[in-house]
Amino acid sequence: MTPARYGTVLAPGKLVLVGEYAVLDGGAAVVAAIDRGIRCVVGEGDSITTPGDDRFVRAALAGAPAAAYSFSDARPVPGLATKAGFGGSAAATVAAVVARGGAMADALAVHRAVQGGGSGIDVRASWMGGVRTEGGVAVRAPALIAIWSGRSASTGPRVERYRAWADDGARARFLSRSAGAVAAFDRDPVAAIREAYANLCEMAAAAGLDYDLPTFRRIAALADAHGGAAKPSGAGGGDVAVGVFPDAEAAAGFGGACEAEGFVAIEVGVATAAGWV
Numbered sequence: 283m284t285p286a287r288y289g290t291v292l293a294p295g296k297l298v299l300v301g302e303y304a305v306l307d308g309g310a311a312v313v314a315a316i317d318r319g320i321r322c323v324v325g326e327g328d329s330i331t332t333p334g335d336d337r338f339v340r341a342a343l344a345g346a347p348a349a350a351y352s353f354s355d356a357r358p359v360p361g362l363a364t365k366a367g368f369g370g371s372a373a374a375t376v377a378a379v380v381a382r383g384g385a386m387a388d389a390l391a392v393h394r395a396v397q398g399g400g401s402g403i404d405v406r407a408s409w410m411g412g413v414r415t416e417g418g419v420a421v422r423a424p425a426l427i428a429i430w431s432g433r434s435a436s437t438g439p440r441v442e443r444y445r446a447w448a449d450d451g452a453r454a455r456f457l458s459r460s461a462g463a464v465a466a467f468d469r470d471p472v473a474a475i476r477e478a479y480a481n482l483c484e485m486a487a488a489a490g491l492d493y494d495l496p497t498f499r500r501i502a503a504l505a506d507a508h509g510g511a512a513k514p515s516g517a518g519g520g521d522v523a524v525g526v527f528p529d530a531e532a533a534a535g536f537g538g539a540c541e542a543e544g545f546v547a548i549e550v551g552v553a554t555a556a557g558w559v
Contacts, residue, residue: 287558288324288349292356293377294553295319295368296407297428297515297524300467300478301416303444303485304460305401307453311416312467312474313407314426314524316550318368321356322377324349338371342378342392351381359548364434366548367521371397372404376556386410399441411555421468423552425533428522429512430546431497435520440491447489456485472511475526479513486518493518501525501540508536522548 294315301311322339327350332339339353353374359366372393379389386409390402403416413423447453459481467474479502486493498514501523505512510527527533537547 288326290559291322291324291377291380291557292559293319293322293373293380293408293556294411295370295373296404297368297426297522297550298403299413299471299515299524299526300463300474301403301460302478302482302514302516302518303441304457305403305416306441306444307457309416309457309460310464311401311403312413312421312464313403313416314413314423314550315407315411315553315555316368316426316428317553318355318357318359318366318548318550319408319553319556320370320373320377321354322374322381323352323354324381325352326350332374335371338375338393338396339378341396342375342384342389343382346378346382351378353377359430359546362430362546365521366428366430367435367516368428369404369408369516373408373556376405376408380556380558398438409556411553413552415464422471424471425510425527425530426550426552427525427527427533427537428515428548428550429501429525429537429540430522430548431495431501431514431520432545433520435517437517440493440517440519443491444485444489447485447491449488452485452488456481471526472509472528475511475513475524479511482513482518491518495520497545498523500543501545504539504543505536508532508539510536512536
């Protein structure tokens with residue numbers, strides 16, 4: 283049994299723009315699929331090769347036709363020796379499922395099973411592409427840039443801490459404010475990012491969750507000075523911040539200011555859906 287085709291699959295990475303943590307309670311979010319994801323080259327043979335953790339792709343390829351499946355980063359960040367936090371495990375899962383001819387539901391099931399839970403927001407972003415709400419509705423794509431925080435962060439412990447947060451009243455306020463930021467994003471993405479950041483910091487302080495960093499606060503201040511807004515993307519505690527700007531010129535100015543202060547600015551573009559190239 284051989285695959286239907288040989289060739290290359292590209293699966294985008296992701297940046298969560300608004301809605302982190304709220305998605306774990308069924309809330310909405312806005313997520314950008316970006317052009318820094320995972321490549322899977324399918325050729326003759328019978329092997330699976332990955333640059334790191336292979337649990338996700340091996341689970342996704344269980345029972346797949348024999349072939350040589352070789353995974354690698356698409357547009358890796360030069361000089362960055364650790365993961366940036368662009369949803370690599372989800373993108374790898376999506377690339378593997380596309381390569382074997384599966385559906386998004388398969389990728390969601392595999393990723394959730396291997397990771398031990400999660401909202402699936404990163405898998406959906408990689409599979410569908412574009413800038414979308416959690417429900418799949420496309421929204422306006424602002425000018426984006428990512429800034430490396432200087433340290434990696436693990437999502438799992440932060441998700442567990444959020445789930446254990448027992449203040450129902452504060453949680454309801456957090457979810458309401460998060461929904462408001464999501465609703466406002468298409469109209470005014472800069473204001474939505476600022477509101478989302480303030481809301482997430484308040485939630486984290488109440489829940490005892492390691493989310494914010496002095497680095498993030500400085501990045502946000504630089505974004506504000508250039509007419510935009512920035513916040514951690516995803517679970518926080520490290521990885522990347524995402525900056526949102528009215529135009530590419532403002533985003534470039536912000537990136538230059540960040541580089542001048544020793545941060546690593548990472549250019550990102552909005553990617554199309556995962557698929558064969």
